[in-house]
Amino acid sequence: MLDVNLQSVKTNPWLRGVLLIGLIALALWMARSKLYSFTSETAFTTITGEHIVLKALHGKPVLVTFWATSCPSCIKEIPHLVTLYKQFHSRGLEIIAIAMAYDRPNQVVAMTREQKLPYLVVLDITSEYARQFGRVWATPTTLLIDQNGTVAKRKIGAFELMDMQARIEQLLKG
Numbered sequence: 001m002l003d004v005n006l007q008s009v010k011t012n013p014w015l016r017g018v019l020l021i022g023l024i025a026l027a028l029w030m031a032r033s034k035l036y037s038f039t040s041e042t043a044f045t046t047i048t049g050e051h052i053v054l055k056a057l058h059g060k061p062v063l064v065t066f067w068a069t070s071c072p073s074c075i076k077e078i079p080h081l082v083t084l085y086k087q088f089h090s091r092g093l094e095i096i097a098i099a100m101a102y103d104r105p106n107q108v109v110a111m112t113r114e115q116k117l118p119y120l121v122v123l124d125i126t127s128e129y130a131r132q133f134g135r136v137w138a139t140p141t142t143l144l145i146d147q148n149g150t151v152a153k154r155k156i157g158a159f160e161l162m163d164m165q166a167r168i169e170q171l172l173k174g
Helices: 006-011 011-034 072-091 107-114 126-130 161-173
Strands: 043-045 051-054 061-068 094-099 118-124 141-145 151-158
Touching: 006 107, 043 118, 061 072, 072 094, 107 118, 141 161, 151 161
Parallel strands: 061 094, 094 118
Antiparallel strands: 043 051, 061 141, 141 151
16 A cells, blocks of 8 residues: 655655646646636627527537637638538538627628628627637637537637538537
8 A cells, every 4th residue: 555645745756746747637627627618508699689599509510710800810711711611501510700809890890791701700899708718819719619518629820721621520420
């Protein structure tokens, strides 16, 4: 039987290492478990006035992207999002594009109209969604949420279209 007491931890480097690794693993697990605070009750109102509750999307994969009209990578990503929407929406994929709090609402609405975005666009005026979806601070940040509401992929920066297509296809095949 392993007899561990405070004195042996202080004097035995192996025990200190094991304890340190355990504490780091615990801290990472706790940080990860609190990273996302969105729930099935999280609700959005789109720029067109449509009210969406995540619970209503249960059973469907959902791609949530945080973006800004002033973000060059976000603008370059729009055609990829449109492609994903056209390719997978009829099979159940929902896309929610959340504009960051610093983005002016009139600019978001104008760009949505100019680009003829087919997916849902939401304003995050208070940064509440950015907090709930993992303290988002950089754009673009994209989360792919599986049919059970679990984050299957989180990407900070522009995503690769082929990689995202493969991941969505995998989710849809179950």
